[in-house]
Amino acid sequence: xxxxxxxxxxxxxxxxxxxxxxxxxxxxxxxxxxxxxxxxxxxxxxxxxxxxxxxxxxxxxxxxxxxxxxxxxxxxxxxxxxxxxxxxxxxxxxxxxxxxxxxxxxxxxxxxxxxxxxxxxxxxxxxxxxxxxxxxxxxxxxxxx
Amino acid sequence: xxxxxxxxxxxxxxxxxxxxxxxxxxxxxxxxxxxxxxxxxxxxxxxxxxxxxxxxxxxxxxxxxxxxxxxxxxxxxxxxxxxxxxxxxxxxxxxxxxxxxxxxxxxxxxxxxxxxxxxxxxxxxxxxxxxxxxxxxxxxxxxxxxxxxxxxxxxxxxxxxxxxxxxxxxxxxxxxxxxxxxxxxxxxxxxxxxxxxxxxxxxxxxxxxxxxxxxxxxxxxxxxxxxxxxxxxxxxxxxxxxxxxxxxxxxxxxxxxxxxxxxxxxxxxxxxxxxxxxxxxxxxxxxxxxxxxxxxxxxxxxxxxxxxxxxxxxxxxxxxxxxxxxxxxxxxxxxxxxxxxxxxxxxxxxxxxxxxxxxxxxxxxxxxxxxxxxxxxxxxxxxxxxxxxxxxxxxxxxxxxxxxxxxxxxxxxxxxxxxxxxxxxxxxxxxxxxxxxxx
Numbered sequence: 046x047x048x049x050x051x052x053x054x055x056x057x058x059x060x061x062x063x064x065x066x067x068x069x070x071x072x073x074x075x076x077x078x079x080x081x082x083x084x085x086x087x088x089x090x091x092x093x094x095x096x097x098x099x100x101x102x103x104x105x106x107x108x109x110x111x112x113x114x115x116x117x118x119x120x121x122x123x124x125x126x127x128x129x130x131x132x133x134x135x136x137x138x139x140x141x142x143x144x145x146x147x148x149x150x151x152x153x154x155x156x157x158x159x160x161x162x163x164x165x166x167x168x169x170x171x172x173x174x175x176x177x178x179x180x181x182x183x184x185x186x187x188x189x190x
Numbered sequence: 191x192x193x194x195x196x197x198x199x200x201x202x203x204x205x206x207x208x209x210x211x212x213x214x215x216x217x218x219x220x221x222x223x224x225x226x227x228x229x230x231x232x233x234x235x236x237x238x239x240x241x242x243x244x245x246x247x248x249x250x251x252x253x254x255x256x257x258x259x260x261x262x263x264x265x266x267x268x269x270x271x272x273x274x275x276x277x278x279x280x281x282x283x284x285x286x287x288x289x290x291x292x293x294x295x296x297x298x299x300x301x302x303x304x305x306x307x308x309x310x311x312x313x314x315x316x317x318x319x320x321x322x323x324x325x326x327x328x329x330x331x332x333x334x335x336x337x338x339x340x341x342x343x344x345x346x347x348x349x350x351x352x353x354x355x356x357x358x359x360x361x362x363x364x365x366x367x368x369x370x371x372x373x374x375x376x377x378x379x380x381x382x383x384x385x386x387x388x389x390x391x392x393x394x395x396x397x398x399x400x401x402x403x404x405x406x407x408x409x410x411x412x413x414x415x416x417x418x419x420x421x422x423x424x425x426x427x428x429x430x431x432x433x434x435x436x437x438x439x440x441x442x443x444x445x446x447x448x449x450x451x452x453x454x455x456x457x458x459x460x461x462x463x464x465x466x467x468x469x470x471x472x473x474x475x476x477x478x479x480x481x482x483x484x485x486x487x488x489x490x491x492x493x494x495x496x497x498x499x500x501x502x503x504x505x506x507x508x509x510x511x512x513x514x515x516x517x518x519x520x521x522x523x524x525x526x527x528x529x530x531x532x533x534x535x536x537x538x539x540x541x542x543x544x545x546x547x548x549x550x551x552x553x554x555x556x557x558x559x560x561x562x563x564x565x566x567x568x569x570x571x572x573x574x575x576x577x578x579x580x581x582x583x584x585x586x587x588x589x590x591x592x593x594x595x596x597x598x599x600x601x602x603x604x605x606x607x608x609x610x611x612x613x614x615x616x617x618x619x620x621x622x623x624x625x626x627x628x629x
Contacts, residue, residue, distance in 0.1 A: 052259070054323040056252040061326055063249075079296075080234050084324045086296040087363070091322045094367040096374070097360070098322050100416055125322050157296055164297065188248075 054125040055187045061085045062187070066180040068159055069173060075159040082160040086153055092132050093149040099129025131186035139179045152176050194244045197254055201239060204261050205232055211264055223304050224267050227330050231260050234327035256325050263319075263332055267306060275309045275337035278614035279348050282578045283307075283355070286431070287333055289535030290359045291318065303331045309339045316354040321361035333358060344607045345614060346585050347443055349436045352428030359427065360420060365530055372526030374423055382514045383419055386412045392514070393454065399509045401452040402463075408454055418462040422514075423523075425467050426474060430527045432579045433539030434480050437471050437503040438586040451508060465508035470515060472506045477521050484544050491555075492548045495591020502590050542580040550576075550584035550613075554606060555595035559613035560584045561620070575624050576617050585610040 065085045068075035075082060092098050140148035155176040158168040168176070191199070208228050211221075235256055242249050284305040291303045303318075317334040324331075335354075341347055359365045360374075378384050382392035392398075393408035402408075410418070428436050445451075448464035455461070475481050481504055485493040515523070531537040550560035560581055564572040588595070589606050601609060 052255065054320075056248070056255060057320070057323045057325060059248065060252045060256075061323070064326055077237065080230075080329060081326045083296045084326050084328055087293070087324045087328075088322070090363040094363050094370070095322070095361070096370050097416055097420065100413060122320055122323060128323055153296070161297055 052122050054122045054128045055131075057122070058088065058128045058131065059184060059187050061088055062180045062183040065156065066177065066184070069155065069177050069180070072159045072162070076162075079160045082156050086156055088128075089132075089149050089153055089156075092129065093146060099126045127187070131183050134186055135179050135182035138182050139175055152179060192244060193247060193250045194242060197242070197250050197257075198239060200254060200257050201232075201235060204257050204264070207261065208232065208264055211268060221267055223330070224263075224306060224332075227304055227332070228260060228264055230329050231256075231325070231327040235260075238326075256327055259325060260327075266308060266332075266334055275307060275342050276345050276348060276611050276614070278611070278618045279345050279578065280307045280335065280337070281618065282614075283335055283348075283351055286355060286535065286537055287316070287335070287358065289537065290355065290365050291331070291333055291362055292534075293331070293362060293364055301330055303333045305333045305335060307335045307337065309337045309342055312338050312340065314338060314348075314350045314354055316351065316358045318358040318361050343604070343611050345611045346435070346582055346589065346603075346607050347439045349432040349439045349579070349582060350428065350443060352431040352436050353424045355431060356424030356427030357420070359530075360423065365534055368530045368533070369423070369427075369526070372529060373426070373523045374419060376519055376522040376526055377423065377515060378419060379519060381516065381519065383415070383422070386410070386415055389415050389418075392511075395511070398511050399452050399465075401450055402454070402511070405454065405456070410454075410459060414459050417460050421461050422467060422470060425471055426520075426523060427527055429471055429474055430478075430524065430531065430538050433541075433583055434475065434500070434503060435579060435583040435586045436539075437475065438499065438590065440471065441468070441503060452512070462514075463512065465512040466514055469506060469508050469512045470520070472504055473513065473515070473517070473520055474524060475504060477517060477524060480541070484541055484547050486544055489544065489548050491594040492551050492587065492591075494594045495551065496547075496587045498591040498594070499587050539579040539583075540577070542576065542583070546574060546576070547580070547584055547587070550581065551588050552595075554585065554588040554601070554609060555592075557599065557601050557605070557609065559609045559616060560588070561613045561617050573620050573624055573628075575621050578614060578617075581613050581617060582610060 061081070061084055064078060064081040068078050068082060136143075136145055136148045140151075143151075151172055152175075154165075155168040155172050157165045208225070211225065211228075235253060238253060242253065284307070287305050288302050293301045293303075295301045313336075315334075315336040317336070319328070319332040321331075335351070337348070360369055382389050389410050390408065393402065393410060394406050396403075398406075425440075428440075432439075444464060451465035451468070452463045454463055461467075481500060483493060483496045483500060485496045487493055528538060546562060549562055549564075553563075554560045561576065562572065562574045566572055585606060589603060592600055
């Protein structure tokens with residue numbers, strides 16, 4: 046069985062969240078981890094704008110007229126619904142009634158500030174703490190009990 | 191061997207395999223950018239491995255998945271061989287996809303995807319790399335376009351890719367965001383597709399066609415309703431991208447596999463009934479004004495052929511129950527798609543000049559590639575920029591209306607496709623020359 050057949054979005058999300066957490070706590074690490082932080086940003090943006098984020102892909106979502114999945118294609122990512130739930134719950138816990146858009150943009154500003162300190166403002170201590178709390182919650186929600 | 195050692199070993203294996211891949215060229219667009227992206231990802235993973243603790247089983251497992259995925263992308267580039275698909279069509283698809291699927295990164299810079307073409311399997315697919323939860327090492331996203339092996343020259347059918355482009359575009363955070371707000375939101379503001387209650391009320395309506403009624407009661411969950419909305423949106427995107435030729439390809443390719451046009455799959459209802467999809471597309475054709483021929487009465491055989499094509503694609507035998515959007519909704523959704531297309535590479539079908547269209551069709555009737563190849567009195571070629579969707583529209587006019595051109599030596603469907611494929615190749619050169627100011 047190929048390792049990649051276990052294409053579990055929860056694992057990928059944990060990796061992203063832990064990278065973000067490490068960079069926020071130790072900004073010196075962020076300078077070398079712009080790629081990782083960009084992917085955290087991608088996940089946050091997808092969650093923010095894509096109404097279908099976490100839509101569990103139906104088992105046989107084949108294109109119109111095709112006979113089946115192409116066997117050489119990478120397997121579809123699974124458990125994206127759990128990732129969405131983890132993000133939703135974390136936003137609620139950390140940001141309360143703040144609209145989702147605003148909450149995510151705050152997180153993105155923190156990432157921007159630590160990844161590119163020469164080009165963007167240093168995040169405030171309050172926002173940094175919120176971001177730390179957020180990614181802590183995401184990890185907690187995605188980790189097996 | 192402990193897991194961490196295995197991870198390090200696996201890293202070296204992937205690195206070695208990637209270096210071997212460099213020796214070969216795959217495809218005319220070159221593989222340098224593909225290779226560079228793979229190398230960059232490997233470097234990110236290499237940076238992460240030294241700080242992984244030997245007892246951090248989860249982290250080791252997650253990086254093994256990253257490496258495995260990278261190995262898979264490397265494998266896909268090896269699958270690409272020239273000659274297995276229509277190169278000019280693939281090139282055009284690459285251009286469209288690059289425009290629509292570009293992202294903005296954390297720094298605010300544009301990031302273009304890396305489009306890779308393969309020929310595999312039986313259907314049309316575009317696979318856009320993990321758009322929701324990306325790999326931690328990913329830079330530019332991979333997009334794999336898969337042409338069906340058995341139909342490699344059937345350019346008239348390749349317009350079905352328009353639907354797949356729609357799927358990929360909806361997944362992006364830039365074009366996708368606009369499509370969700372300006373298209374999907376319009377399609378779901380009211381009517382059967384607006385929510386779970388409405389769609390189930392419609393599916394279980396007393397006035398539904400017999401084929402729907404006989405399978406009642408139906409229940410469609412919210413997840414599958416969302417899937418239906420996505421499919422309908424992608425159908426609309428495909429039509430606006432490639433024009434009436436898309437609908438001709440759609441009917442030719444899909445109708446045979448839907449003997450019951452109203453069927454709702456009882457186990458995995460990922461797609462709306464074919465009847466619903468087709469009715470929507472015909473409705474859109476009318477709203478776009480593409481139900482009227484381009485040719486004029488003086489064009490005689492071509493006019494008759496085009497009329498026959500329009501009769502073919504606008505033929506709508508399906509029950510009115512299958513209409514799920516009103517004209518106002520669909521009109522707004524169409525405008526939404528057109529607005530997005532105008533921002534990203536000025537995409538979308540436009541109607542060609544009637545005389546040029548006739549010239550293209552008449553060349554096909556003479557078993558020649560459909561392109562303009564006039565020479566003026568001084569021996570200079572008269573070059574005209576013609577879009578791929580316009581060339582292929584002429585192909586469909588010829589094919590469906592071929593009886594109006596006589597049957598002596600008439601090209602069959604395969605040959606018609608080959609001629610159109612040749613035309614795309616030559617027209618690509620003409621278009622590039624015109625873009626560069628060559629007269």
